[in-house]
Amino acid sequence: MTKSKLVVLISGSGSNLQALLDACEAGTLPAKILLVVSNKASAYGLRRAESRRIPTAIFKRRKNVDRRDYDEELGRFIAALEPDWVILAGWMHLLSMNFLRYFPGRVVNLHPALPGQFPGTHAIERAFEAFRQGDIEQTGIMVHVVPDEGVDDGPVLATEIVPIEPDDTLEALEQRIHATEHRLLVETVRRLISGELHPG
Ligand code: GRF
Helix, strand or coil: CCCEEEEEEECCCCHHHHHHHHHHHHCCCCEEEEEEEECCCCCHHHHHHHCCCCCEEECCCCCCCCHHHHHHHHHHHHHCCCCCEEEECCCCCCCCHHHHCCCCCCEEEEECCCCCCCCCCCHHHHHHHHHHCCCCCEEEEEEEECCCCCCCCCCEEEEEEEECCCCCCHHHHHHHHHHHHHHHHHHHHHHHHHCCCCCC
8 A cells, every 4th residue: 555645744742743743654545744844943842853854944034034034945845755645744834825825635733723723823822821711621732724714713524522631730731632632633633644634
């Protein structure tokens, strides 16, 4: 069976990238990671990729470069590799259509909250605070297609509820969410590759 080709974009720790790397190595995900791109040179995820001999690229946006020009350049660079899927696994830069137009229906994002909840950064902290205020009883995660510049918004591929326990600390909730993400991201990419799930 030919393997699906992935490019993974990260900005930080890369624990979700690690879950994808592990699943590829174990053969439970029929995919090959062609390249890991980070917009931050310090991202630990780059080390994770290197230790599996996966090519990496640091694609930093210089201050004088317009965001749309950066996106265009990044899109062209990645499109040359002809990936089947582009996975945003903790990628902290909002991508414009200059990037997205290269991969219609093929960019997949992971968000540590349920659809429509806490878009943007610090979603877990904000959910934790909302729970403490009595505004929500549970939180969750979602994996979705990125069709446009909407923040953490787009056709939902998978969601999973994550309970918040009354005596949770923020760290405990973060751990529970991340463990759920690692499983759901791999599972969703596997279902996309197999054709069981259709984007958009
Ligand atoms: C995850 O919580 C993801 O949902 C969010 O950023 C975090 C990335 O974590 N978009 P990691 O870098 O994969 O460890």
